[in-house]
Amino acid sequence: MLLHEKTAIITGTNRGIGLATLEAFAANGAKVYAHARRETPDFLALLDDISRMYGTEIWPVCFDLTDYEAMKQKMREIAASKHQIDILVNNAGITADDTAFLMTPVEKMKTVFDVNFFAQMALTQYAARMMTRNKSVSKSIVNVASIAGIDGEAQIEYSASKAALIGATKKLAIELNDYNIRVNAVAPGVTDTDMARAMDESFIRRATEKTVMKRKAQTGEISGAILFLASELSSFMTGQVLRVDGGM
Amino acid sequence: MTDGTEAESLKYQAIQEWDSVGHMALMALLEDEFGILLDTDDIIDFSSYEAGMEILKKYDVAF
DSSP: TTTTTOOOOSOTTTHHHHHHHHHHHTTTOEEEEEEEEEOHHHHHHHHHHHHHHOOOOOEEEEOOOHHHHHHHHHHHHHTTTOOOOOOEEEEOOOOOOOOOGOOOOHHHHHHHHIIIIIIHHHHHHHHHHHHOOOSSSSSSEEOOTTHHHHHHOOOOOHHHHHHHHHHHHHHHHHHHGGGGGEEEEEEESBBBSSHTTTTTTHHHHHHHHHHHSSOOHHHHHHHHHHHHHSSGTTOOOOEEEEESSOOO | OOOOOHHHTTTTTSSSSSSSSHHHHHHHHHHHHHHHOHHHHHHHHBBBBHHHHHHHHHHOOOO
């Protein structure tokens, strides 16, 4: 059990990579604050199922990431619980319409940045402060970026917001090392999620054909890399971006 | 610090121990002690003993 006695916060756990990460963490003994935008009966039932399946505690944390007041309130509740936070996975994100840079209004870019970057930073500020309280225990932050943030082969706002997250990963790795917090990122290639299914099919085909494996990743193949970076298996890694892209 | 008067005159970065790392350690200690989670703006504004006392009042911390 790679995460025995660890407590994690994971954003965007209702589907896709976030859900796979929640399952991987629960299977490895972590207690998890599972974030989703909305607290629906389906989401609560899902958490209950995973909790019972793996015999670990999972608590729902539901708020819109761009609602900073709600974020503050929820993070205060977590702080008041006195659970030591060991791991943060910044997974939640949005994509954008497939438009050319010259046809993309700045306001649309800001909307994507609000979720994919600024909200992650605000949440990380709260979580990192909770993580600083016990410097003797190693902590880990994992940011879910994208190969688009490195290669730029997606919409401008998506690629740039993920590039910003990668930049932040490197900066935070330096700054938070004083508190025994490692900060790394995964950069998934095209992954079989609702987000990818909503994208232009020809774009997905072109992107997968460029890879050595010539297929999309399954969510469990990305969550495995997140689990690795969250665990002590990667104890000498910080500030790194791990490509999980089928070979490019 | 040797007495209360000296503490009351303390300002951020005026002494070696109250640098950015010391500041975050102080914030963590206050949050733990009083069971609060400070806003980021308040952490930035917590620039002296005096400012800190005012900020803590917002969180219903009584002295």
